[in-house]
Each structure stands twice: as C-alpha cells, then as structure tokens.
Amino acid sequence: MNLTNREKQLVTLAYYQGSCDNAKVSARQEMFSLLDKAAIESASRVLEELGLEYPDTTELKAFWNEMEQITLYLCKEGNR
Numbered sequence: 001m002n003l004t005n006r007e008k009q010l011v012t013l014a015y016y017q018g019s020c021d022n023a024k025v026s027a028r029q030e031m032f033s034l035l036d037k038a039a040i041e042s043a044s045r046v047l048e049e050l051g052l053e054y055p056d057t058t059e060l061k062a063f064w065n066e067m068e069q070i071t072l073y074l075c076k077e078g079n080r
Contacts, residue, residue: 009047009055010070016043 003011020039024032044054057063 005052006055006066007070008050009052010067011074012043012046012050013055014067014071014074016040016046 016039020035023035027035040054047054055063
C-alpha cells in the first residue's frame, strides 16, 4: 500500500518528534528547545528530499488526531 503525501508528512514528523521526545527523557531541560529545533529541521530536510513541505500544524487538534490515526496504522502494519 502506498502512502499519500499527507501520510508521508505525518510519518516523517512522527518519527522525528518521537526521536526528540525519547532524547528529552535523558536530556537537561535547557536542551529541550534545541532538540525541538533539531527535530523540525531534520523532518523538513527529509520532506524536502521527498518533494514535500513541512505540513501546516496550526490546526493542532486536527493535526494530532490525524497523527494518531497514522501511528495506529503503522503499529498495525508492524505486527503483520
């Protein structure tokens, strides 16, 4: 099954945000901002290579709901 461009955006963001959140567990709080910036920059560069833009996240609730659906899909696919 092929992912849509929107799904590719969300998967990329989920990956880098998850990596950022994992790093925050062992990082000092003053490093959180730097880690967030690194996650955004990394995701942006990967999306650029895919010919995609960083998605509009201004509608945060809708964005996180959509992200949750993608995460559930990926977890289901990983169990096959």
